[in-house]
Amino acid sequence: MRYFLVFTALFFQLSKTSGQSDTQQPPLRVGVVGLVHGHVHWILENAKKSNIEIVGIAEPDRDLAERLTRRYGLSMDIVFDTLDEMVKATRPEAVNAFNSTYDHLETVRYCAPKGIHVMVEKPLAVSWAHAREMAALARKHKIHLLTNYETSWYGSNKKAYELIHDEKTIGPVRRIVFHTGHMGPVEIGCSQEFLEWLTDPVLNGGGALTDFGCYGANLSTWLMKGQTPESVTCITQQLKPGLYPKVDDDATIILKYAQTEVIIQASWNWPHHIKDMEVFGTTGFIKCKNAEKMEVMFNETDAPRSIKAEPLPKGDDDPFELLRKVVHDSYRLPPYDPSSLENAEIVVQILEAAKLSAQSGATVHWKELFPPTDN
Known part of the structure; x- marks a missing residue:
């Protein structure tokens, strides 16, 4: 015993x-x-x-x-x-x-x-x-x-991806619209050390176009599973030159894919903080109003309904734990994951094309700016 x-x-x-x-x-x-x-x-x-x-x-x-x-x-x-x-x-x-x-x-x-x-x-x-x-x-x-x-850490965006690709609830995606930005970095009280480079065209690569245009480029690349657009069209404005004399403070980017159009509205001129996404398919839509609140309609005969996305699980809900998992646990990111290098490369290409389009006033064709390589 x-x-x-x-x-x-x-x-x-x-x-x-x-x-x-x-x-x-x-x-x-x-x-x-x-x-x-x-x-x-x-x-x-x-x-x-x-x-x-x-x-x-x-x-x-x-x-x-x-x-x-x-x-x-x-x-x-x-x-x-x-x-x-x-x-x-x-x-x-x-x-x-x-x-x-x-x-x-x-x-x-x-x-x-x-x-x-x-x-x-x-x-x-x-x-x-x-x-x-x-x-x-x-x-x-x-x-x-x-x-x-x-x-990347919004439960609503993950839920939208699942509804689009796993459950196929809205049919093939035809249009994605992003509204991203806020009242402006000066207006919301960003620190001086932040403003010194954020409002510099060299150190930040642009103004609102790069600061907030990158979100839509990132999420659309993820939702489109790494497809690149056929063309990029962009207009920028400087609505507050007294506050932002060196950079744009408002940008609209249009990405044309074979069967999908993406519109990214990035601005330092919104009346409020905003990062939302609207995805329209052939039969329904998904609107991510913030990190949790969503509105969905899967068929026109059904009324739209509001749902609440679950937060991402603990351990999958922040960038630094992801970095630890990648380094320590040999975790492999899914293809074109929002945090991945291949996604980030396409984002920078989209922003580069958008800047060139805004400067020239013309649409930029992807293959002319980024010719295919054998690699």
Whole structure:
């Protein structure tokens, strides 16, 4: 009897230990490159939730670094002036780039040869030339290069994808419309360090066109399963030149596919914050009003009805846990996933074509700008 009790106790202890090892995955050691992006608060406040450990921060602005480390209870001992100093001192497995979009290229140039994985904030790059070099470096050195979009984590967008492709509830997609933006970065109170590059045509690659046009380009590439448009037409406006003298603050992009049209309305002139999506098929529609609220109609004989999308499951609901899964668990992103490199490349191509169209006043034909290659 005594041996049975000892064996039973040992069994339960081993089961408990085994359960802990299954659920308590080691955190991903990450470095934060730059603190000048307004989205940096996302990683600073969610580090423990996302099972990552911030081992270093590269930020030359000491006042900014002191302000944010104090706010989030981090030590200034992990702050370094340069990426090189931070990497040599802390040896991160991956970095999250919260610098200007222009500086994404230099981040990948440094990290890729060292085998350090990279996640950047949207979009991937300011130009196709930058994106092409970044992608080549990532593939050559076999690192993961991911791009984070806020809308990747909307339960409504995932539900829409399932209704369109898995359940086929609205028939073939004929039109997708996006409304993205807000009142303007100055109007909503973005920090000075954010505004300095966000409103610069070189450092951001444009204004509202790149800042918010990328969301529609990203989601439509995902919904279209990696198809590229046949042509891109874009008009931009500068409705508030006093506030944004160097960049556009309003853009409308039209993507023409063989049987689908995508309209992306990106603006710093909305009367409210907005990131919505409307998908129209041959028999019905799906409207994602925000991260949760949806309106659907599967057949014209049925009245539209409101539904609420479930939040994404824990572990699949934020970018930093995704990065950990990709690096630690060898998780493979589905083809043209919103965070994937192949999706991000097409997004930058769409934005490049849109900028050229807006500048020339003419429609840009895809194969003329991006000739097919043998690769």
